[in-house]
Amino acid sequence: MPSEVAVKESARAVRMSGDERREQILLAARHVFAEGGFAATTDEVARAAAISQPYVVRLFGSKRDLFVEVYRQAAGEVIEVLTAAAQEADPGEAMGRAYLELIEDRDLLRLLMHGFIASADEEVGRVARHCLGEAYRLFVASTGAEPDEARQFVAFGMLLNVLVAVDADAHRGEDAGMDALIDCVVLATRRAQA
Incomplete structure (x- = not known):
């Protein structure tokens, strides 16, 4: 499983399609939610994926x-x-x-x-x-x-x-x-x- 740093570095290094970006967010969210459970925030997920928090919400609708x-x-x-x-x-x-x-x-x-x-x-x-x-x-x-x-x-x-x-x-x-x-x-x- 890639570390948060690896997720961030790969997000910055490569231009991604919408589907690839979605998978990147899901990978980051898996780690963030594993660490913090449902109490973790979309802001933490966004930071882990090296993207903006509004983009996370736009793609998924809500933290839930x-x-x-x-x-x-x-x-x-x-x-x-x-x-x-x-x-x-x-x-x-x-x-x-x-x-x-x-x-x-x-x-x-x-x-x-x-x-x-x-x-x-x-x-x-x-x-x-x-x-x-x-x-x-x-x-x-x-x-x-x-x-x-x-x-x-x-x-x-x-x-x-x-x-x-x-x-x-x-x-x-x-x-x-x-x-x-x-x-x-x-x-x-x-x-x-x-």
């Missing part, structure tokens, strides 16, 4: 509409990756591995978390619910798993989200309960990959 579009892209990325993994010989293992790789992208992970938090907004909530429901449906359809096993798959993914979001592993030794939880998750992940 921009957030929804960026969040929809992120959720779509998750479903696309899980759908591809579900086609592999061992879909359950492949989906788990694919999700672990996805959440290594801190911007994606944090954007997903901010979207869950902002789900009081009807459209954001619709996207979040679809993402969770589709992950569950894909797991059941591709593995033949019982509903409880599929629920555990989705719940484990959410636990991984939270642990990565709070940077739990980097804070080992600060809290015995958290350390035990991390050890439990690491052991479960290794068993699933074996």
